[in-house]
Amino acid sequence: EPEVTQTPSHQVTQMGQEVILRxxxxxxxxxxxxxxxxxxxxxxxxxxxxxxxISEKSEIFDDQFSVERPDGSNFTxxxxxxxxxxxxxxxxxxxxxxxxxxxxxxxxxxxxxxIL
Amino acid sequence: xxxxxxxxxxxxxxxxxxxxxxxxxxxxxTDYIHWYRQLPSQGPEYVIxxxxxxxxxxxxxxxxxxxRKSSTLILHRATLRDAAVYYCILRDTGAGSYQLTFGKxxxxxxxx
Numbered sequence: 699e700p701e702v703t704q705t706p707s708h709q710v711t712q713m714g715q716e717v718i719l720r721x722x723x724x725x726x727x728x729x730x731x732x733x734x735x736x737x738x739x740x741x742x743x744x745x746x747x748x749x750x751x752i753s754e755k756s757e758i759f760d761d762q763f764s765v766e767r768p769d770g771s772n773f774t775x776x777x778x779x780x781x782x783x784x785x786x787x788x789x790x791x792x793x794x795x796x797x798x799x800x801x802x803x804x805x806x807x808x809x810x811x812x813i814l
Numbered sequence: 815x816x817x818x819x820x821x822x823x824x825x826x827x828x829x830x831x832x833x834x835x836x837x838x839x840x841x842x843x844t845d846y847i848h849w850y851r852q853l854p855s856q857g858p859e860y861v862i863x864x865x866x867x868x869x870x871x872x873x874x875x876x877x878x879x880x881x882r883k884s885s886t887l888i889l890h891r892a893t894l895r896d897a898a899v900y901y902c903i904l905r906d907t908g909a910g911s912y913q914l915t916f917g918k919x920x921x922x923x924x925x926x
Contacts, residue, residue, distance in 0.1 A: 743913035743915065789858070
């Protein structure tokens with residue numbers, strides 16, 4: 699069964715540094731998402747992306763965050779200047795041709811980001 | 815998305831059926847009921863969804879109350895691999911938003 703893959707599985711970064719988290723969505727999917735989960739807390743939506751532009755973003759997704767689909771397969775989340783509070787598990791997800799209420803989102807296993 | 819209420823935790827014996835409840839008393843006519851689960855150290859995983867009628871798939875069954883104010887996810891025979899946090903999520907067809915709004919979910923423990 700096709701799956702969403704995320705790399706690296708664990709990223710350790712110094713505060714203030716830039717970090718890029720990478721995701722390879724399922725190949726025929728057109729809608730892409732990032733979520734995060736701080737340890738012991740809920741999974742929170744960050745951003746959705748379709749047709750090379752952001753379609754929706756949460757309050758968490760401020761100017762320090764950006765997303766990109768640099769080629770036909772990768773989807774990346776960049777944090778420009780990391781803060782301690784950015785430490786979390788980051789999940790990438792994708793869904794099929796239409797991001798309707800009926801389409802399940804398929805999640806990767808996440809990247810654990812640790813900010814020192 | 816409308817609010818859902820789930821028990822914080824439940825236990826089940828292995829190989830027995832499990833009924834995971836969800837209350838959504840403020841559900842609107844355009845809300846679909848979705849269930850996801852999150853196994854330890856993994857991302858959320860889609861389980862099932864429905865609107866009004868009961869639904870079955872290879873993973874589980876979804877029983878929806880006639881007034882739609884509650885639903886139950888049924889695992890017919892719990893295995894150790896079913897130990898996870900289960901999330902009941904309402905998705906509004908008219909909201910124009912594709913994000914999933916996760917609550918705290920129900921942590922299911924399966925006893926061997």
